Amino acid sequence: MDIKRNYYEDIELFKSNTILVWSILFLIFLTILPWLITKYHPLGLSIYIANLIMVHAIVAIGLNILVGYTGQISMGHAGFFAIGAFTAVILVSNWSFPLFIALPIAGFITSIFGFILGLPALRLKGPYLAIATLGFGMTITTVIKHMEFFGGRMGLQAPKLELFGTPMKDIHFYYVIMIIAVIMVIGAFKLIKTRVGRAFIAIRDSDIAAEAMGVNLTYYKTLAFAVSAFYTGVAGGLFAFILGFINPESFHLIMSITFLAMVVVGGLGSIMGSICGATLMTFLDIKLQAIQDISFIGPALVTFSQKYMSVAGISNIAVIVYGLIMILIVLFEPLGIFGFWIRCKKYWKTWPF
Protein backbone atom coordinates (compact mmCIF):
# COMPACT_ATOMS: atom_id res chain seq x y z
CA MET A 1 0.00 0.00 0.00
CA ASP A 2 1.02 3.60 -0.44
CA ILE A 3 0.34 4.70 3.11
CA LYS A 4 3.42 6.00 4.93
CA ARG A 5 3.54 5.16 8.62
CA ASN A 6 6.58 7.15 9.64
CA TYR A 7 9.17 9.58 8.35
CA TYR A 8 11.82 6.99 7.61
CA GLU A 9 9.49 5.13 5.30
CA ASP A 10 9.02 8.32 3.35
CA ILE A 11 12.71 8.91 2.77
CA GLU A 12 13.51 5.30 1.89
CA LEU A 13 15.26 4.87 -1.43
CA PHE A 14 13.24 1.84 -2.49
CA LYS A 15 9.58 2.27 -1.64
CA SER A 16 8.68 -1.38 -2.18
CA ASN A 17 10.24 -4.69 -3.03
CA THR A 18 8.96 -4.40 -6.59
CA ILE A 19 10.99 -1.24 -7.14
CA LEU A 20 14.02 -2.86 -5.50
CA VAL A 21 13.82 -5.87 -7.82
CA TRP A 22 13.38 -3.73 -10.90
CA SER A 23 16.28 -1.49 -9.89
CA ILE A 24 18.56 -4.51 -9.48
CA LEU A 25 17.42 -5.91 -12.83
CA PHE A 26 18.11 -2.53 -14.43
CA LEU A 27 21.60 -2.46 -12.93
CA ILE A 28 22.31 -5.95 -14.24
CA PHE A 29 21.03 -4.85 -17.64
CA LEU A 30 23.40 -1.86 -17.58
CA THR A 31 26.29 -4.13 -16.63
CA ILE A 32 25.78 -6.56 -19.49
CA LEU A 33 24.81 -3.86 -21.99
CA PRO A 34 28.31 -3.50 -23.54
CA TRP A 35 28.38 -7.25 -24.16
CA LEU A 36 24.93 -7.10 -25.79
CA ILE A 37 25.98 -4.16 -27.92
CA THR A 38 29.19 -5.71 -29.22
CA LYS A 39 27.46 -8.99 -29.93
CA TYR A 40 24.11 -8.00 -31.47
CA HIS A 41 24.28 -4.26 -32.31
CA PRO A 42 20.63 -3.64 -31.37
CA LEU A 43 19.19 -0.58 -33.18
CA GLY A 44 22.65 0.33 -34.43
CA LEU A 45 23.80 1.20 -30.92
CA SER A 46 27.47 1.51 -30.14
CA ILE A 47 29.27 1.89 -26.84
CA TYR A 48 30.03 5.48 -27.76
CA ILE A 49 26.30 6.24 -27.99
CA ALA A 50 25.65 4.46 -24.69
CA ASN A 51 28.34 6.60 -23.04
CA LEU A 52 26.84 9.75 -24.51
CA ILE A 53 23.38 8.78 -23.30
CA MET A 54 24.59 8.31 -19.74
CA VAL A 55 26.41 11.65 -19.72
CA HIS A 56 23.33 13.40 -21.06
CA ALA A 57 21.24 11.64 -18.41
CA ILE A 58 23.47 13.14 -15.70
CA VAL A 59 23.03 16.62 -17.21
CA ALA A 60 19.28 16.12 -17.52
CA ILE A 61 19.03 15.13 -13.85
CA GLY A 62 21.07 18.16 -12.85
CA LEU A 63 18.92 20.47 -14.94
CA ASN A 64 15.77 18.82 -13.63
CA ILE A 65 16.80 19.59 -10.05
CA LEU A 66 16.88 23.25 -11.08
CA VAL A 67 13.98 23.48 -13.55
CA GLY A 68 11.67 20.69 -12.48
CA TYR A 69 12.09 20.73 -8.72
CA THR A 70 13.06 24.31 -7.88
CA GLY A 71 11.18 25.97 -10.74
CA GLN A 72 14.05 28.17 -11.92
CA ILE A 73 14.49 28.30 -15.68
CA SER A 74 18.01 27.94 -17.01
CA MET A 75 19.04 28.28 -20.62
CA GLY A 76 22.74 28.45 -19.90
CA HIS A 77 23.59 24.87 -19.05
CA ALA A 78 25.85 24.53 -22.07
CA GLY A 79 28.00 27.12 -20.29
CA PHE A 80 28.28 24.94 -17.17
CA PHE A 81 28.91 21.93 -19.38
CA ALA A 82 31.77 23.79 -21.08
CA ILE A 83 33.28 24.88 -17.75
CA GLY A 84 33.25 21.29 -16.50
CA ALA A 85 34.74 19.93 -19.71
CA PHE A 86 37.56 22.47 -19.93
CA THR A 87 38.42 22.28 -16.23
CA ALA A 88 38.63 18.49 -16.29
CA VAL A 89 40.81 18.42 -19.41
CA ILE A 90 43.16 21.10 -18.10
CA LEU A 91 43.47 19.41 -14.71
CA VAL A 92 44.32 16.07 -16.29
CA SER A 93 46.60 17.27 -19.07
CA ASN A 94 48.41 20.25 -17.49
CA TRP A 95 48.71 19.10 -13.90
CA SER A 96 48.30 15.36 -14.53
CA PHE A 97 45.59 14.81 -11.93
CA PRO A 98 43.99 11.36 -12.02
CA LEU A 99 40.49 11.37 -13.47
CA PHE A 100 38.78 10.43 -10.21
CA ILE A 101 40.09 13.57 -8.53
CA ALA A 102 39.81 15.85 -11.55
CA LEU A 103 36.09 15.16 -12.02
CA PRO A 104 34.91 16.22 -8.55
CA ILE A 105 37.17 19.28 -8.72
CA ALA A 106 35.67 20.18 -12.10
CA GLY A 107 32.25 19.70 -10.55
CA PHE A 108 33.05 21.98 -7.62
CA ILE A 109 34.51 24.72 -9.82
CA THR A 110 31.39 24.57 -11.97
CA SER A 111 29.20 24.74 -8.89
CA ILE A 112 31.03 27.92 -7.82
CA PHE A 113 29.98 29.42 -11.16
CA GLY A 114 26.49 28.10 -10.51
CA PHE A 115 26.47 29.85 -7.15
CA ILE A 116 27.58 33.11 -8.83
CA LEU A 117 24.81 32.83 -11.43
CA GLY A 118 22.38 32.00 -8.64
CA LEU A 119 22.97 35.37 -6.96
CA PRO A 120 21.33 37.56 -9.64
CA ALA A 121 18.74 34.80 -10.08
CA LEU A 122 17.47 35.57 -6.57
CA ARG A 123 15.80 38.72 -7.84
CA LEU A 124 14.62 37.37 -11.17
CA LYS A 125 11.59 35.43 -12.22
CA GLY A 126 10.35 33.54 -15.25
CA PRO A 127 11.27 35.22 -18.53
CA TYR A 128 13.89 37.53 -17.02
CA LEU A 129 15.75 34.59 -15.51
CA ALA A 130 15.65 32.88 -18.91
CA ILE A 131 17.28 35.94 -20.51
CA ALA A 132 19.97 36.21 -17.84
CA THR A 133 20.91 32.52 -18.01
CA LEU A 134 20.85 32.63 -21.82
CA GLY A 135 23.33 35.50 -21.67
CA PHE A 136 25.48 33.56 -19.20
CA GLY A 137 25.70 30.52 -21.47
CA MET A 138 26.64 32.57 -24.51
CA THR A 139 29.16 34.65 -22.57
CA ILE A 140 31.01 31.64 -21.18
CA THR A 141 31.67 30.26 -24.66
CA THR A 142 32.80 33.69 -25.88
CA VAL A 143 35.24 34.06 -23.02
CA ILE A 144 36.65 30.56 -23.49
CA LYS A 145 37.00 31.16 -27.22
CA HIS A 146 39.12 34.25 -26.70
CA MET A 147 41.50 32.97 -24.06
CA GLU A 148 44.71 31.28 -25.13
CA PHE A 149 44.80 29.29 -21.91
CA PHE A 150 41.76 27.31 -23.07
CA GLY A 151 43.18 26.68 -26.51
CA GLY A 152 41.29 29.56 -28.10
CA ARG A 153 39.17 28.78 -31.12
CA MET A 154 40.96 25.49 -31.74
CA GLY A 155 39.92 23.93 -28.44
CA LEU A 156 41.77 21.32 -26.43
CA GLN A 157 42.80 17.74 -26.98
CA ALA A 158 41.80 15.50 -24.10
CA PRO A 159 44.69 13.24 -23.04
CA LYS A 160 44.33 9.49 -23.43
CA LEU A 161 43.25 7.93 -20.18
CA GLU A 162 45.08 5.03 -18.65
CA LEU A 163 43.85 2.26 -16.41
CA PHE A 164 46.58 0.49 -14.41
CA GLY A 165 49.14 1.43 -17.02
CA THR A 166 47.16 0.27 -20.04
CA PRO A 167 45.28 2.71 -22.29
CA MET A 168 41.57 2.84 -21.58
CA LYS A 169 39.13 1.71 -24.25
CA ASP A 170 35.54 2.84 -24.76
CA ILE A 171 34.29 -0.24 -22.99
CA HIS A 172 36.33 0.45 -19.85
CA PHE A 173 35.21 4.03 -19.88
CA TYR A 174 31.64 2.78 -20.10
CA TYR A 175 31.94 1.20 -16.67
CA VAL A 176 33.57 4.32 -15.21
CA ILE A 177 30.69 6.46 -16.47
CA MET A 178 28.15 3.87 -15.34
CA ILE A 179 29.43 3.88 -11.76
CA ILE A 180 29.48 7.68 -11.64
CA ALA A 181 26.02 7.91 -13.20
CA VAL A 182 24.52 5.42 -10.75
CA ILE A 183 26.05 7.27 -7.80
CA MET A 184 24.70 10.58 -9.08
CA VAL A 185 21.21 9.19 -9.71
CA ILE A 186 21.05 7.77 -6.18
CA GLY A 187 22.37 11.09 -4.87
CA ALA A 188 19.62 12.96 -6.70
CA PHE A 189 16.92 10.63 -5.31
CA LYS A 190 18.26 11.10 -1.79
CA LEU A 191 18.57 14.86 -2.22
CA ILE A 192 14.97 15.25 -3.33
CA LYS A 193 13.62 13.20 -0.43
CA THR A 194 15.40 15.10 2.32
CA ARG A 195 14.90 18.54 3.83
CA VAL A 196 16.74 20.26 0.97
CA GLY A 197 14.61 18.63 -1.70
CA ARG A 198 11.40 19.52 0.09
CA ALA A 199 12.62 23.11 0.34
CA PHE A 200 13.26 23.11 -3.42
CA ILE A 201 9.76 21.83 -4.14
CA ALA A 202 8.25 24.40 -1.78
CA ILE A 203 10.09 27.18 -3.65
CA ARG A 204 8.78 25.86 -6.96
CA ASP A 205 5.18 25.80 -5.80
CA SER A 206 5.24 29.27 -4.30
CA ASP A 207 8.37 31.07 -3.22
CA ILE A 208 6.49 33.61 -1.10
CA ALA A 209 4.65 30.88 0.79
CA ALA A 210 7.90 28.96 1.20
CA GLU A 211 9.59 32.00 2.69
CA ALA A 212 6.69 32.46 5.06
CA MET A 213 7.14 28.85 6.18
CA GLY A 214 10.74 29.56 7.07
CA VAL A 215 12.59 28.35 3.97
CA ASN A 216 15.67 30.48 3.47
CA LEU A 217 15.22 31.55 -0.15
CA THR A 218 18.72 32.93 -0.63
CA TYR A 219 20.34 29.78 0.62
CA TYR A 220 18.17 27.25 -1.19
CA LYS A 221 17.93 29.03 -4.55
CA THR A 222 21.70 29.43 -4.82
CA LEU A 223 22.11 25.88 -3.55
CA ALA A 224 19.83 24.62 -6.34
CA PHE A 225 21.95 26.42 -8.90
CA ALA A 226 25.16 25.08 -7.36
CA VAL A 227 23.93 21.46 -7.21
CA SER A 228 22.63 21.63 -10.74
CA ALA A 229 25.93 23.10 -11.93
CA PHE A 230 27.84 20.36 -10.09
CA TYR A 231 25.97 17.63 -11.95
CA THR A 232 26.48 19.41 -15.25
CA GLY A 233 30.15 20.04 -14.56
CA VAL A 234 30.91 16.39 -13.80
CA ALA A 235 29.00 15.36 -16.91
CA GLY A 236 30.97 17.94 -18.90
CA GLY A 237 34.25 16.42 -17.72
CA LEU A 238 33.11 12.95 -18.79
CA PHE A 239 31.89 14.33 -22.11
CA ALA A 240 35.33 15.79 -22.87
CA PHE A 241 36.96 12.39 -22.41
CA ILE A 242 34.30 10.60 -24.49
CA LEU A 243 34.85 12.95 -27.40
CA GLY A 244 38.61 13.17 -26.90
CA PHE A 245 38.51 16.70 -28.24
CA ILE A 246 36.59 19.82 -27.19
CA ASN A 247 36.24 23.22 -28.78
CA PRO A 248 34.16 26.14 -27.53
CA GLU A 249 32.05 26.28 -30.70
CA SER A 250 30.27 23.06 -29.78
CA PHE A 251 28.85 24.45 -26.50
CA HIS A 252 26.37 26.76 -28.20
CA LEU A 253 22.83 27.85 -27.46
CA ILE A 254 21.31 24.86 -29.25
CA MET A 255 23.03 22.58 -26.75
CA SER A 256 21.38 24.37 -23.83
CA ILE A 257 18.03 24.07 -25.58
CA THR A 258 18.70 20.38 -26.17
CA PHE A 259 19.26 19.81 -22.46
CA LEU A 260 16.06 21.69 -21.67
CA ALA A 261 14.26 19.58 -24.26
CA MET A 262 15.48 16.38 -22.57
CA VAL A 263 14.08 17.52 -19.24
CA VAL A 264 10.76 18.64 -20.68
CA VAL A 265 10.30 15.53 -22.79
CA GLY A 266 11.20 13.28 -19.87
CA GLY A 267 8.95 15.08 -17.46
CA LEU A 268 9.51 17.99 -15.11
CA GLY A 269 10.12 16.93 -11.56
CA SER A 270 10.94 13.30 -12.24
CA ILE A 271 14.38 11.74 -12.16
CA MET A 272 13.42 8.56 -14.00
CA GLY A 273 11.74 10.81 -16.56
CA SER A 274 14.99 12.72 -17.09
CA ILE A 275 16.83 9.48 -17.76
CA CYS A 276 14.17 8.40 -20.28
CA GLY A 277 14.18 11.83 -21.91
CA ALA A 278 17.96 11.91 -22.21
CA THR A 279 17.99 8.40 -23.69
CA LEU A 280 15.27 9.12 -26.21
CA MET A 281 16.56 12.52 -27.33
CA THR A 282 20.22 11.49 -27.60
CA PHE A 283 19.31 8.39 -29.56
CA LEU A 284 17.01 10.35 -31.88
CA ASP A 285 19.64 13.05 -32.35
CA ILE A 286 22.35 10.62 -33.38
CA LYS A 287 20.04 8.62 -35.66
CA LEU A 288 18.63 11.72 -37.34
CA GLN A 289 22.03 13.35 -37.83
CA ALA A 290 22.76 10.51 -40.25
CA ILE A 291 19.24 10.33 -41.67
CA GLN A 292 20.42 9.49 -45.18
CA ASP A 293 21.71 6.14 -43.91
CA ILE A 294 18.30 4.97 -42.70
CA SER A 295 16.74 2.54 -45.16
CA PHE A 296 13.71 3.61 -47.27
CA ILE A 297 13.33 7.08 -45.71
CA GLY A 298 16.95 8.12 -46.24
CA PRO A 299 17.25 7.83 -50.04
CA ALA A 300 13.78 9.32 -50.52
CA LEU A 301 14.75 12.32 -48.43
CA VAL A 302 18.01 12.73 -50.33
CA THR A 303 16.19 12.88 -53.69
CA PHE A 304 13.66 15.28 -52.19
CA SER A 305 16.51 17.44 -50.90
CA GLN A 306 18.23 17.47 -54.26
CA LYS A 307 15.08 18.73 -55.86
CA TYR A 308 13.85 21.33 -53.39
CA MET A 309 16.32 21.70 -50.53
CA SER A 310 20.09 21.42 -50.11
CA VAL A 311 21.76 18.07 -49.54
CA ALA A 312 24.52 19.63 -47.44
CA GLY A 313 22.01 20.63 -44.78
CA ILE A 314 20.08 17.37 -44.58
CA SER A 315 21.24 16.70 -41.02
CA ASN A 316 19.21 19.74 -40.00
CA ILE A 317 16.16 17.48 -40.05
CA ALA A 318 17.29 16.46 -36.56
CA VAL A 319 16.87 20.04 -35.38
CA ILE A 320 13.39 20.27 -36.94
CA VAL A 321 12.27 17.03 -35.29
CA TYR A 322 13.66 18.20 -31.96
CA GLY A 323 11.74 21.45 -32.17
CA LEU A 324 8.51 19.73 -33.13
CA ILE A 325 8.85 17.24 -30.26
CA MET A 326 9.33 20.10 -27.81
CA ILE A 327 6.24 21.94 -29.04
CA LEU A 328 4.04 18.84 -29.19
CA ILE A 329 5.06 17.68 -25.70
CA VAL A 330 4.09 21.04 -24.19
CA LEU A 331 0.81 21.10 -26.10
CA PHE A 332 -0.36 17.53 -25.49
CA GLU A 333 1.52 16.00 -22.56
CA PRO A 334 2.94 18.76 -20.33
CA LEU A 335 4.43 16.20 -17.93
CA GLY A 336 6.32 14.39 -20.67
CA ILE A 337 7.11 10.68 -20.64
CA PHE A 338 6.64 10.62 -16.87
CA GLY A 339 3.09 11.96 -17.23
CA PHE A 340 2.36 9.32 -19.85
CA TRP A 341 3.68 6.62 -17.50
CA ILE A 342 1.48 7.85 -14.64
CA ARG A 343 -1.57 7.82 -16.92
CA CYS A 344 -0.82 4.25 -18.01
CA LYS A 345 -0.32 3.14 -14.42
CA LYS A 346 -3.59 4.70 -13.29
CA TYR A 347 -5.40 3.10 -16.20
CA TRP A 348 -4.18 -0.40 -15.28
CA LYS A 349 -4.73 -0.03 -11.55
CA THR A 350 -8.32 1.08 -11.94
CA TRP A 351 -8.86 -0.99 -15.03
CA PRO A 352 -12.51 -1.96 -15.24
CA PHE A 353 -13.57 1.55 -14.19
Add this chain to the structure above:
Amino acid sequence: MFGQLVVSGLAVGACYAMLAIAMVIIYKTSEVLNFAQGEMAMISTFIAFMFIEMYQIPFHYTLALTFLFAILLAVFFELVFLRQAKDPTVLGLIIITLGFEMVLMGFAGWKWGPDQRAFPFPVSNIEAYNVSGLIISKINFWTLIVSLILMLILFLFFRYTKLGIAMRATQQNQLAARVMGIRTKWIFSFTWALSSMVGAVAGMLIAALGVLDPPMMMDPLLKGFASGVLGGMTSLPGAALGGAMLGIIENLFGGYVSLSFKSVVAFAIIVLMLCVKPSGLLAKHYVKKV
Protein backbone atom coordinates in the same frame (compact mmCIF):
# COMPACT_ATOMS: atom_id res chain seq x y z
CA MET B 1 37.72 58.15 -33.00
CA PHE B 2 35.07 58.74 -30.32
CA GLY B 3 32.53 60.24 -32.72
CA GLN B 4 33.22 57.50 -35.21
CA LEU B 5 32.59 54.78 -32.66
CA VAL B 6 29.39 56.47 -31.48
CA VAL B 7 28.02 56.76 -35.02
CA SER B 8 28.68 53.16 -36.01
CA GLY B 9 27.43 52.05 -32.60
CA LEU B 10 24.20 53.93 -33.18
CA ALA B 11 23.68 52.16 -36.51
CA VAL B 12 24.15 48.71 -34.96
CA GLY B 13 22.10 49.83 -31.99
CA ALA B 14 19.24 50.74 -34.33
CA CYS B 15 19.09 47.10 -35.45
CA TYR B 16 19.10 45.89 -31.83
CA ALA B 17 16.41 48.44 -31.04
CA MET B 18 14.17 47.13 -33.81
CA LEU B 19 14.57 43.54 -32.61
CA ALA B 20 13.89 44.66 -29.04
CA ILE B 21 10.78 46.57 -30.19
CA ALA B 22 9.54 43.44 -31.96
CA MET B 23 9.96 41.45 -28.72
CA VAL B 24 8.42 44.14 -26.55
CA ILE B 25 5.31 44.39 -28.75
CA ILE B 26 4.62 40.70 -28.08
CA TYR B 27 5.72 40.65 -24.45
CA LYS B 28 3.52 43.61 -23.58
CA THR B 29 0.39 42.08 -25.05
CA SER B 30 0.65 38.41 -24.24
CA GLU B 31 3.51 38.08 -21.72
CA VAL B 32 5.23 35.64 -24.05
CA LEU B 33 8.96 36.05 -24.39
CA ASN B 34 9.54 35.27 -28.03
CA PHE B 35 12.79 33.35 -28.40
CA ALA B 36 11.87 32.59 -32.01
CA GLN B 37 12.01 36.28 -32.93
CA GLY B 38 15.52 36.13 -34.34
CA GLU B 39 14.83 33.03 -36.39
CA MET B 40 11.55 34.42 -37.71
CA ALA B 41 13.46 37.48 -38.90
CA MET B 42 16.16 35.25 -40.38
CA ILE B 43 13.65 33.19 -42.38
CA SER B 44 11.96 36.35 -43.67
CA THR B 45 15.35 37.68 -44.77
CA PHE B 46 16.11 34.44 -46.57
CA ILE B 47 12.76 34.64 -48.34
CA ALA B 48 13.59 38.18 -49.46
CA PHE B 49 16.99 36.93 -50.63
CA MET B 50 15.30 34.17 -52.61
CA PHE B 51 12.88 36.57 -54.30
CA ILE B 52 15.70 38.90 -55.33
CA GLU B 53 18.33 36.37 -56.37
CA MET B 54 16.25 33.59 -57.88
CA TYR B 55 13.21 35.33 -59.27
CA GLN B 56 14.85 38.71 -59.99
CA ILE B 57 11.97 40.67 -58.45
CA PRO B 58 12.70 44.39 -57.85
CA PHE B 59 13.47 45.35 -54.27
CA HIS B 60 10.29 47.25 -53.41
CA TYR B 61 8.04 44.38 -54.56
CA THR B 62 10.26 41.99 -52.64
CA LEU B 63 9.75 44.08 -49.54
CA ALA B 64 5.98 43.80 -49.86
CA LEU B 65 6.16 40.04 -50.47
CA THR B 66 8.50 39.57 -47.51
CA PHE B 67 6.14 41.47 -45.24
CA LEU B 68 3.31 39.26 -46.43
CA PHE B 69 5.38 36.18 -45.65
CA ALA B 70 6.35 37.53 -42.23
CA ILE B 71 2.70 38.15 -41.38
CA LEU B 72 1.64 34.68 -42.51
CA LEU B 73 4.46 33.02 -40.57
CA ALA B 74 3.65 34.83 -37.34
CA VAL B 75 -0.11 34.29 -37.60
CA PHE B 76 0.48 30.62 -38.40
CA PHE B 77 2.62 30.20 -35.29
CA GLU B 78 0.15 32.06 -33.10
CA LEU B 79 -2.88 30.14 -34.34
CA VAL B 80 -1.46 26.65 -34.71
CA PHE B 81 0.92 26.37 -31.76
CA LEU B 82 0.62 29.11 -29.18
CA ARG B 83 -3.16 29.34 -28.98
CA GLN B 84 -3.52 25.56 -28.60
CA ALA B 85 -1.62 25.51 -25.32
CA LYS B 86 -4.11 24.96 -22.54
CA ASP B 87 -3.30 26.94 -19.42
CA PRO B 88 0.43 27.19 -20.18
CA THR B 89 3.11 28.02 -17.63
CA VAL B 90 5.91 30.51 -18.24
CA LEU B 91 8.27 27.62 -18.90
CA GLY B 92 5.77 26.00 -21.27
CA LEU B 93 5.49 29.18 -23.35
CA ILE B 94 9.27 29.55 -23.47
CA ILE B 95 9.62 25.93 -24.58
CA ILE B 96 7.05 26.43 -27.36
CA THR B 97 8.86 29.46 -28.76
CA LEU B 98 12.21 27.69 -28.39
CA GLY B 99 10.82 24.69 -30.25
CA PHE B 100 9.58 26.94 -33.03
CA GLU B 101 13.00 28.57 -33.14
CA MET B 102 14.63 25.19 -33.66
CA VAL B 103 12.12 24.22 -36.34
CA LEU B 104 12.80 27.43 -38.26
CA MET B 105 16.54 27.14 -37.82
CA GLY B 106 16.57 23.54 -39.00
CA PHE B 107 14.39 24.43 -41.95
CA ALA B 108 16.70 27.28 -43.00
CA GLY B 109 19.74 25.05 -42.62
CA TRP B 110 18.08 22.34 -44.70
CA LYS B 111 16.79 24.63 -47.42
CA TRP B 112 19.74 26.96 -47.87
CA GLY B 113 22.66 25.02 -46.42
CA PRO B 114 25.38 26.38 -44.18
CA ASP B 115 26.93 28.77 -46.77
CA GLN B 116 27.40 32.44 -45.99
CA ARG B 117 25.85 34.78 -48.54
CA ALA B 118 25.83 38.51 -49.17
CA PHE B 119 22.38 40.06 -48.92
CA PRO B 120 21.69 42.19 -52.02
CA PHE B 121 20.63 45.40 -50.30
CA PRO B 122 20.09 48.45 -52.57
CA VAL B 123 22.48 50.55 -50.46
CA SER B 124 26.16 49.67 -50.76
CA ASN B 125 28.06 48.89 -47.58
CA ILE B 126 31.41 50.06 -48.94
CA GLU B 127 30.72 53.65 -50.00
CA ALA B 128 30.57 56.30 -47.30
CA TYR B 129 29.50 59.86 -46.63
CA ASN B 130 32.00 62.30 -45.16
CA VAL B 131 30.35 64.77 -42.79
CA SER B 132 33.02 67.24 -41.56
CA GLY B 133 35.59 64.57 -40.74
CA LEU B 134 33.14 61.93 -39.57
CA ILE B 135 32.96 59.02 -42.00
CA ILE B 136 29.52 57.47 -42.07
CA SER B 137 29.12 54.49 -44.36
CA LYS B 138 26.00 54.62 -46.49
CA ILE B 139 24.53 51.49 -45.01
CA ASN B 140 24.89 52.81 -41.47
CA PHE B 141 23.25 56.07 -42.43
CA TRP B 142 20.31 54.38 -44.10
CA THR B 143 19.93 51.90 -41.25
CA LEU B 144 19.48 54.83 -38.89
CA ILE B 145 17.01 56.55 -41.22
CA VAL B 146 14.96 53.38 -41.72
CA SER B 147 14.80 52.65 -38.00
CA LEU B 148 13.79 56.23 -37.19
CA ILE B 149 11.02 56.13 -39.82
CA LEU B 150 9.84 52.77 -38.48
CA MET B 151 9.72 54.06 -34.93
CA LEU B 152 7.80 57.14 -36.05
CA ILE B 153 5.28 54.97 -37.90
CA LEU B 154 4.87 52.73 -34.85
CA PHE B 155 4.42 55.76 -32.60
CA LEU B 156 1.74 57.27 -34.87
CA PHE B 157 0.10 53.86 -35.22
CA PHE B 158 -0.19 53.27 -31.50
CA ARG B 159 -1.23 56.85 -30.77
CA TYR B 160 -3.76 57.68 -33.47
CA THR B 161 -5.21 54.66 -35.29
CA LYS B 162 -8.19 52.73 -34.01
CA LEU B 163 -6.34 49.41 -34.24
CA GLY B 164 -3.37 50.78 -32.34
CA ILE B 165 -5.61 52.05 -29.56
CA ALA B 166 -7.37 48.66 -29.46
CA MET B 167 -3.98 46.99 -29.06
CA ARG B 168 -3.04 49.27 -26.20
CA ALA B 169 -6.36 48.59 -24.55
CA THR B 170 -5.77 44.84 -24.80
CA GLN B 171 -2.33 45.28 -23.29
CA GLN B 172 -3.71 47.13 -20.30
CA ASN B 173 -6.66 44.96 -19.45
CA GLN B 174 -7.73 42.08 -21.61
CA LEU B 175 -11.08 41.50 -19.93
CA ALA B 176 -12.11 45.14 -20.01
CA ALA B 177 -11.06 45.36 -23.65
CA ARG B 178 -13.27 42.38 -24.46
CA VAL B 179 -16.19 43.99 -22.69
CA MET B 180 -15.67 47.11 -24.79
CA GLY B 181 -16.15 45.03 -27.93
CA ILE B 182 -12.54 44.50 -28.98
CA ARG B 183 -11.86 41.10 -30.48
CA THR B 184 -8.85 40.35 -28.33
CA LYS B 185 -8.04 37.10 -30.11
CA TRP B 186 -7.67 38.96 -33.38
CA ILE B 187 -5.57 41.54 -31.60
CA PHE B 188 -3.17 38.80 -30.45
CA SER B 189 -2.72 37.53 -33.99
CA PHE B 190 -2.25 41.06 -35.20
CA THR B 191 0.37 41.74 -32.53
CA TRP B 192 2.37 38.78 -33.72
CA ALA B 193 2.08 39.91 -37.33
CA LEU B 194 3.23 43.44 -36.50
CA SER B 195 6.14 42.18 -34.45
CA SER B 196 7.17 39.78 -37.18
CA MET B 197 7.22 42.62 -39.73
CA VAL B 198 9.40 44.79 -37.51
CA GLY B 199 11.66 41.79 -36.99
CA ALA B 200 11.89 41.21 -40.74
CA VAL B 201 13.11 44.79 -41.26
CA ALA B 202 15.71 44.28 -38.53
CA GLY B 203 16.76 40.96 -40.09
CA MET B 204 17.28 42.50 -43.53
CA LEU B 205 19.34 45.36 -42.11
CA ILE B 206 21.47 43.00 -39.99
CA ALA B 207 22.04 40.77 -43.03
CA ALA B 208 23.02 43.82 -45.07
CA LEU B 209 25.49 44.94 -42.38
CA GLY B 210 27.01 41.46 -42.06
CA VAL B 211 26.38 38.20 -43.86
CA LEU B 212 23.33 36.03 -44.42
CA ASP B 213 23.51 32.50 -42.99
CA PRO B 214 21.23 30.41 -40.74
CA PRO B 215 22.89 31.16 -37.38
CA MET B 216 23.24 34.89 -38.09
CA MET B 217 20.59 35.95 -35.56
CA MET B 218 22.01 34.10 -32.54
CA ASP B 219 24.07 37.04 -31.34
CA PRO B 220 21.62 39.85 -32.24
CA LEU B 221 18.89 37.92 -30.41
CA LEU B 222 20.81 38.18 -27.13
CA LYS B 223 21.53 41.85 -27.87
CA GLY B 224 17.85 42.43 -28.55
CA PHE B 225 16.98 40.90 -25.17
CA ALA B 226 19.67 43.01 -23.52
CA SER B 227 18.23 46.17 -25.10
CA GLY B 228 14.76 45.21 -23.98
CA VAL B 229 15.93 44.59 -20.43
CA LEU B 230 17.93 47.82 -20.42
CA GLY B 231 15.00 49.97 -21.51
CA GLY B 232 12.25 47.93 -19.91
CA MET B 233 10.50 44.93 -21.41
CA THR B 234 7.14 46.70 -21.29
CA SER B 235 8.06 50.00 -22.89
CA LEU B 236 8.46 50.67 -26.62
CA PRO B 237 10.46 53.93 -26.27
CA GLY B 238 12.51 52.11 -23.64
CA ALA B 239 13.41 49.36 -26.10
CA ALA B 240 14.49 51.94 -28.69
CA LEU B 241 16.58 53.83 -26.15
CA GLY B 242 18.03 50.58 -24.80
CA GLY B 243 19.06 49.42 -28.27
CA ALA B 244 20.79 52.70 -29.08
CA MET B 245 22.58 52.77 -25.71
CA LEU B 246 23.66 49.15 -25.98
CA GLY B 247 25.05 49.72 -29.49
CA ILE B 248 27.06 52.73 -28.38
CA ILE B 249 28.35 51.21 -25.13
CA GLU B 250 29.32 48.02 -26.89
CA ASN B 251 31.18 49.84 -29.64
CA LEU B 252 33.03 52.10 -27.20
CA PHE B 253 34.03 49.03 -25.17
CA GLY B 254 35.22 47.35 -28.37
CA GLY B 255 37.17 50.46 -29.38
CA TYR B 256 38.83 51.35 -26.10
CA VAL B 257 38.98 48.22 -23.93
CA SER B 258 38.93 44.94 -25.78
CA LEU B 259 37.54 43.97 -29.15
CA SER B 260 37.34 40.24 -28.52
CA PHE B 261 35.25 40.54 -25.36
CA LYS B 262 32.77 42.93 -26.97
CA SER B 263 29.84 40.54 -26.75
CA VAL B 264 30.31 40.10 -23.00
CA VAL B 265 29.04 43.68 -22.56
CA ALA B 266 25.48 42.66 -23.39
CA PHE B 267 25.47 40.01 -20.65
CA ALA B 268 27.06 42.38 -18.13
CA ILE B 269 24.37 44.97 -18.90
CA ILE B 270 21.59 42.39 -18.50
CA VAL B 271 22.86 41.26 -15.10
CA LEU B 272 23.62 44.77 -13.86
CA MET B 273 20.29 46.14 -14.98
CA LEU B 274 18.31 43.22 -13.57
CA CYS B 275 20.03 43.59 -10.21
CA VAL B 276 19.75 47.38 -9.96
CA LYS B 277 16.43 48.13 -11.64
CA PRO B 278 14.68 44.99 -12.94
CA SER B 279 11.90 46.91 -14.64
CA GLY B 280 14.31 48.79 -16.90
CA LEU B 281 14.99 52.46 -17.49
CA LEU B 282 11.65 53.61 -18.85
CA ALA B 283 9.08 51.14 -17.56
CA LYS B 284 6.96 51.32 -14.45
CA HIS B 285 7.59 48.63 -11.89
CA TYR B 286 4.61 46.54 -10.94
CA VAL B 287 4.64 44.72 -7.64
CA LYS B 288 2.86 41.39 -7.69
CA LYS B 289 0.19 40.95 -5.08
CA VAL B 290 -0.21 37.56 -3.50
